Amino acid sequence: MSTAKKTALYDMHKSLNAKIVPFGGWAMPVSYTSVLQEHKAVREQCGIFDVSHMGEVFVTGKNATEFLQKITINDIHRLKVGGGQYSAILNESGGMIDDLIIYKLAEENYLICVNASNKDKDYTWIKSQSLKESGVLVEDKSDEYSQIAVQGPTSPKVMEAILPTADAQALMTMDYMQIKKIRAFNQDMYFARTGYTGEWGYEIYLPNKAAGSVWEALLSTHGKTGVCPIGLGARDTLRLEACYLLYGNDMNDTVSPLEAGIDWATRLETSDFIGKAALLKQKAEGVTRKNFAFKMEGDGIPRHDMEVFVGNERVGIVTSGSVLPTVGGAGGMALLDPRKVKVEDQIEIDIRGKRKLARVAKKPLYKAKVRG
Amino acid sequence: MDFPSGLKYTKDHEWIDSTDKTAKIGVTAFAVEQLGDIVHVELPQVGETFAAGASFGTIESTKTVSDLYMPVAGKVVEVNKDAVNSPESLQADPYVKGWLVKVEMSGTPDKATLLDAKGYEAFVKEQ
Numbered sequence: 001m002s003t004a005k006k007t008a009l010y011d012m013h014k015s016l017n018a019k020i021v022p023f024g025g026w027a028m029p030v031s032y033t034s035v036l037q038e039h040k041a042v043r044e045q046c047g048i049f050d051v052s053h054m055g056e057v058f059v060t061g062k063n064a065t066e067f068l069q070k071i072t073i074n075d076i077h078r079l080k081v082g083g084g085q086y087s088a089i090l091n092e093s094g095g096m097i098d099d100l101i102i103y104k105l106a107e108e109n110y111l112i113c114v115n116a117s118n119k120d121k122d123y124t125w126i127k128s129q130s131l132k133e134s135g136v137l138v139e140d141k142s143d144e145y146s147q148i149a150v151q152g153p154t155s156p157k158v159m160e161a162i163l164p165t166a167d168a169q170a171l172m173t174m175d176y177m178q179i180k181k182i183r184a185f186n187q188d189m190y191f192a193r194t195g196y197t198g199e200w201g202y203e204i205y206l207p208n209k210a211a212g213s214v215w216e217a218l219l220s221t222h223g224k225t226g227v228c229p230i231g232l233g234a235r236d237t238l239r240l241e242a243c244y245l246l247y248g249n250d251m252n253d254t255v256s257p258l259e260a261g262i263d264w265a266t267r268l269e270t271s272d273f274i275g276k277a278a279l280l281k282q283k284a285e286g287v288t289r290k291n292f293a294f295k296m297e298g299d300g301i302p303r304h305d306m307e308v309f310v311g312n313e314r315v316g317i318v319t320s321g322s323v324l325p326t327v328g329g330a331g332g333m334a335l336l337d338p339r340k341v342k343v344e345d346q347i348e349i350d351i352r353g354k355r356k357l358a359r360v361a362k363k364p365l366y367k368a369k370v371r372g
Numbered sequence: 373m374d375f376p377s378g379l380k381y382t383k384d385h386e387w388i389d390s391t392d393k394t395a396k397i398g399v400t401a402f403a404v405e406q407l408g409d410i411v412h413v414e415l416p417q418v419g420e421t422f423a424a425g426a427s428f429g430t431i432e433s434t435k436t437v438s439d440l441y442m443p444v445a446g447k448v449v450e451v452n453k454d455a456v457n458s459p460e461s462l463q464a465d466p467y468v469k470g471w472l473v474k475v476e477m478s479g480t481p482d483k484a485t486l487l488d489a490k491g492y493e494a495f496v497k498e499q
Contacts, residue, residue: 030435034408034409035408035433035435036409036411233408233434237434300412301411301412301432322434323412330411330412352430352437
């Protein structure tokens with residue numbers, strides 16, 4: 001782990017006695033107390049996460065919008081200044097290079113938040129595509145930015161406690177997926193109404209030098225808000241209940257957005273983008289695997305790559321599985337053959353040689369009030 | 373971390389409490405701490421027999437699954453259903469409430485592979 005990169009908050013995690021693990025080339029806190037306790041804290045009160053390992057790529061220049069439309073699956077023209085959009089970049093075969101969120105900070109000025117483990121790959125690819133265009137500048141500013149997620153029902157209270165009233169008020173009126181630049185702690189930072197937990201919350205993009213003081217200010221509200229530091233372990237169980245995809249588990253560069261179940265973000269009618277031809281073909285022929293959620297009906301905990309059966313026929317594989325602390329029991333997501341299974345069908349998961357009963361479920365497995 | 377001196381330990385982090393013919397087997401406080409939240413325990417049926425070193429079940433935390441290995445050859449005569457039904461009891465008390473199986477030993481434990489409490493404590497310090 002000695003070669004793993006450390007976030008600006010690494011010493012804070014050590015002083016909180018976090019268990020540190022390597023993740024995507026980074027030394028990251030997996031838990032501070034217990035995954036189950038941390039999960040509960042986010043669902044019932046509030047948790048803060050150091051997600052500084054995520055990448056920040058800026059795309060600017062007079063042709064930035066047109067350029068982004070060529071490489072992303074969603075309709076960038078629907079995005080207004082101050083808004084964010086879930087999207088993905090594809091290879092020519094329609095496989096996902098990454099999923100990402102694009103924020104429109106100003107006209108022809110975009111911030112793309114990408115996955116930590118894909119950051120170098122994404123940046124290299126976006127940069128290489130941009131060289132075919134004029135009037136586009138692509139910059140990787142991941143090393144300058146930290147990222148702190150504040151998630152849970154009391155997260156508005158946390159914001160009120162750490163920000164001047166006017167700024168906190170401005171955050172309260174933001175819609176889901178919006179982003180706002182605020183000067184706080186003597187630095188310019190971006191507050192987005194987004195998250196990866198299924199709870200109401202914010203993600204703060206801030207310069208490294210402000211990370212420590214913001215982290216401490218957030219934690220200092222514990223008495224009023226119940227806020228706790230949360231590791232990657234609970235981040236994974238939280239996102240799984242909310243049925244948010246995890247790159248490397250639920251999709252990779254051979255899985256298309258239609259298969260991954262993000263058809264809603266894939267604008268085949270209005271947009272033209274790299275990989276679209278492959279998707280049109282796939283859509284015409286029908287996909288042979290699709291992302292479904294499922295819940296176990298008895299004991300057994302499903303895990304990534306376990307095989308799924310209906311009777312003697314193999315119908316797919318588990319892509320993410322775990323206990324579901326708030327929903328109860330265990331479950332996850334799987335890539336299953338949609339010609340053979342549908343929601344409510346019973347399936348069997350091969351858990352280390354034993355078939356365990358499960359049922360295909362409607363997504364998400366857990367739903368709170370995330371939108372305004 | 374507590375390693376009772378009356379028990380013997382394996383490098384796979386099981387403990388064994390043996391008398392003449394029978395032995396009680398569980399996992400150590402170190403194993404429990406490393407796993408984090410234990411959410412599922414899978415144990416064999418009474419009557420199943422295992423060679424020394426064979427996997428007799430699994431213990432699962434929120435993130436990982438670990439095999440349980442027999443410190444000694446034998447036939448399972450009792451399993452701790454409480455540990456299966458409420459894995460948190462195993463988490464809180466791995467040596468008393470958290471025992472996993474009782475076996476009728478088909479040989480004697482191999483002294484060479486088992487550590488005493490001091491030896492095991494030294495071993496986990498290197499981990």
